[in-house]
Amino acid sequence: MRVLVHVYGVAASSARLPDGLTGRLGRPVRRIEDDALVVLVSDVDDDARVRREDLLVHAHLLEAAVAEATVIPSRFGVLVPDDETVRREFLVHQRDHLLGLLKAFDGCVQVTVHASYDEEAALREVLRRDPALAELRTSTDAADTAAQVRLGEAVAGALASLREEAADLVLERLRPHALAAAVNETRGAYDVVSVALLVRRQERARADAAVADLDREVGDRMSLRYVGPQPPYAFLDHVVAEERSWA
Amino acid sequence: MTVMQQSPSRYLDRPAPSSLADVIDTILDKGLVIDIYVRVSLVGIELLTIDARIVIASVDTYLRFATAANRLDLTETGDAKGLPDLFEGITESGAKGKTSGALEGVKEKFDELFGGDDDEDDEDEDEEPQPRAQKKTAQRRPQKRAARSRSQG
Numbered sequence: 001m002r003v004l005v006h007v008y009g010v011a012a013s014s015a016r017l018p019d020g021l022t023g024r025l026g027r028p029v030r031r032i033e034d035d036a037l038v039v040l041v042s043d044v045d046d047d048a049r050v051r052r053e054d055l056l057v058h059a060h061l062l063e064a065a066v067a068e069a070t071v072i073p074s075r076f077g078v079l080v081p082d083d084e085t086v087r088r089e090f091l092v093h094q095r096d097h098l099l100g101l102l103k104a105f106d107g108c109v110q111v112t113v114h115a116s117y118d119e120e121a122a123l124r125e126v127l128r129r130d131p132a133l134a135e136l137r138t139s140t141d142a143a144d145t146a147a148q149v150r151l152g153e154a155v156a157g158a159l160a161s162l163r164e165e166a167a168d169l170v171l172e173r174l175r176p177h178a179l180a181a182a183v184n185e186t187r188g189a190y191d192v193v194s195v196a197l198l199v200r201r202q203e204r205a206r207a208d209a210a211v212a213d214l215d216r217e218v219g220d221r222m223s224l225r226y227v228g229p230q231p232p233y234a235f236l237d238h239v240v241a242e243e244r245s246w247a
Numbered sequence: 248m249t250v251m252q253q254s255p256s257r258y259l260d261r262p263a264p265s266s267l268a269d270v271i272d273t274i275l276d277k278g279l280v281i282d283i284y285v286r287v288s289l290v291g292i293e294l295l296t297i298d299a300r301i302v303i304a305s306v307d308t309y310l311r312f313a314t315a316a317n318r319l320d321l322t323e324t325g326d327a328k329g330l331p332d333l334f335e336g337i338t339e340s341g342a343k344g345k346t347s348g349a350l351e352g353v354k355e356k357f358d359e360l361f362g363g364d365d366d367e368d369d370e371d372e373d374e375e376p377q378p379r380a381q382k383k384t385a386q387r388r389p390q391k392r393a394a395r396s397r398s399q400g
Contacts, residue, residue: 055271056265063264072279073278075274075278075280078279078280094281148310151312152312155313156312184273189312226262227269230265233278236277
């Protein structure tokens with residue numbers, strides 16, 4: 001059975017990273033490094049299935065690392081044949097690119113806020129706002145499926161407006177406290193917004209306070225989740241073309 | 248409105264580690280890639296991703312919205328008075344006057360018709376054990392167990 005190398009991410013070789021990290025399948029995380037860069041990897045079997053736990057290991061390992069140092073995360077699933085290839089591709093071919101990214105994100109972490117409307121609060125609100133919709137609800141025949149679909153469609157439309165408005169509010173409250181903000185895709189009917197914030201590690205308390213304030217402001221109708229600190233997943237593309245610094 | 252149980256030391260004071268739902272949207276979608284080595288087509292991931300995708304614009308979903316809206320009992324909970332004034336200048340009328348008896352009838356009918364289609368996020372069986380997440384909405388019909396947040400799975 002072949003053994004492949006799973007790549008978690010890249011940091012400056014001078015960076016202080018946590019010791020004794022454990023990777024997928026409980027195997028130790030190894031460092032492949034030169035004078036400037038270190039690639040964090042661990043071995044996986046060629047035919048290893050991906051389990052939920054593997055995804056979490058990848059994410060949590062990077063979160064542990066980014067708590068202490070700037071890390072450029074790999075997407076999950078970057079598997080390289082051997083150490084020599086890691087060395088060649090990351091430390092040689094991608095060297096300048098990676099050094100540029102590390103410089104651009106120096107001292108930065110990502111935190112992510114997910115806001116979702118509580119179902120009941122959302123439905124109550126759209127019915128309260130729109131008397132015509134409330135009337136439609138009252139008058140629609142429960143046994144008439146087509147009419148119920150029309151009612152549902154009207155509710156869905158009203159919910160979409162409500163979500164949009166709520167998303168604007170959330171972004172307005174959080175954006176000023178971040179170097180940059182990136183909105184992630186959301187899918188759920190009651191998902192308001194998922195926004196990644198790039199913040200300086202040392203100024204994270206400001207973002208924390210903004211999220212706590214927002215939670216107090218909207219907590220009666222929305223649920224917030226606050227995730228991080230993470231490596232700057234959502235912002236990598238922003239600096240590919242130009243070696244931009246957030247400073 | 249009724250005061251909510253919101254302790255001062257909630258987890259939102261600090262960010263928390265990623266949950267599975269979070270990683271699907273981050274590490275599978277974003278991050279450094281060196282294309283020739285990516286082998287994400289691994290068993291398991293597809294299922295996870297499909298789990299997370301909810302198609303909003305479908306007949307099924309519309310029926311769910313209708314059902315959810317029909318379930319609301321605006322009378323018993325005091326209607327708009329129970330809601331915070333989220334947005335100013337909105338009329339508070341128009342949704343009153345339904346009887347809970349009529350609503351229960353509707354609900355039962357819909358559970359009968361569509362109950363089988365409900366996924367795990369919907370509440371349609373009262374004998375189900377514990378709610379997964381405490382809703383913060385303070386006012387609800389007493390005989391209903393707490394609804395669960397849809398997007399926290």
